Amino acid sequence: MKGDLVIVGLGPGPEGWVTPAATAAVAAADVILGYTPYVNRITPKPGQILEASDNREELVRAQRALSLAASGKRVAVVSGGDPGVFAMAAAVYEAVEANPASADGVDIRVEPGVTAMLAAAARIGAPLGHDFCAISLSDNLKPWATIERRLRLVAEADFVIALYNPASKARPQQIKQAFQILSAVLPAETIVVFARAVGRPDEEIDVATLAGAADMPCDMRTLVIIGSQATRQVKSPDGRAWIYTPRSEQRR
Template sequence: MTGWLAIAGLGPGAEALVTPEVTAALAEATDIVGYIPYVARVAAREGLTLHASDNRVELDRARHALEMAANRRRVVVVSSGDPGVFAMAAAVFEAVEAGPADWRDLDIRVLPGITAMLAAAARAGAPLGHDFCAINLSDNLKPWELIEKRLRLAAAADFAMAFYNPRSKARPEGFDRALDVLRDACGDDRPVIFARAVSTPEETLRVVPLTEATPEMADMRTVVIVGSSLTRVIPRDGAPIVYTPRSAPE
């Protein structure tokens, strides 16, 4: 048996949003590797071993997966959303670059998934309809000073912005600081979308002006999207439609 390693995105939560390509890889796998809640989304079956591990051990997880693939196992490393967006694909390739030379010759595939910001944007309308950027607000792997610099530059460039990992129990003050930076840097009252647990039974969607956004509106299951200066809100019964026009004035 020839081993391989697939790095797969399970999408934002709903089974309907898992791609057929990922479903096929899961069906062929001998081993599933990932963070505990993501591995829990894969059904147990005969011949499949589940390797669940805690958060913040991404490189250990990646090395374990590569070792098994080198030993002719068919391994799927699972992430939520898309594995290349603030997830396990980069960790696996960091391990490949630093690891044994023969790991570079393994059959390694990245299987894309629907990342949280795209699912959130679709629920709201089309807030990412023009130029946008994505920023991870966690300062676990980069200093806060770099986060603030990127926030200010993105605001100056008038991007719509999607934020991952906005507010955790361990660092609740970070998102408060980010909102302060945005209010100072944006200079207008653009819409902010708080999309929590999109595509799951716990889904909530809230749209507020930047001046009314508060840290408590977000947690680690929330994607926050801040519109550009051109982003529009169409009022209607129920949730409004938020979109960013396809063109920008000269």
């Protein structure tokens, strides 16, 4: 008898953002696989096996998960945020495509989650209130030229832009290049939000303009949101401020 494989989104961090369906899927698993920081969020029940592995090992992890499920195990692969956004769901289907027989009779499903940009947006106001896009800035899996071209076109189209994987120790400069590309199209006063470790104890949300964005700290735990030409700051008389994009096209 074949087992099953569920690819689960654990949300950005806090328990309050893990859906009951995700919690149930993890609880029902015999084996739970994932990138170490995500697996570390699971408290295993008696008998449950946790298999943590490194970043960049997504395809091997997916193959291992399929193989365990084919052997009759109930398998959960965990991702932070939503598993379908720059995460493990695509890796599992890549493994299925490379070896369709590995999925034969294995029940595969995805449990969605709150992806990072939604949580980041919620913390600062409603910057994703109008048309927006999500781009992974990592060029591990696509040419940098593609990223450049996409940034230019969505800036021309005046989308709000959410950047996943904006920087890492190996790629500290690309976010600065991205801001440079965007500056050729967008005004210097375009609002840029840096949301770091959203939902975690060390959460930090900063707001800059595009002109000053390259000087802001940015790492692999940061989600960057670049506003459209309608994205603005709104203040209450008591001094609090929020960033939002109106539903209509009115510019600042």
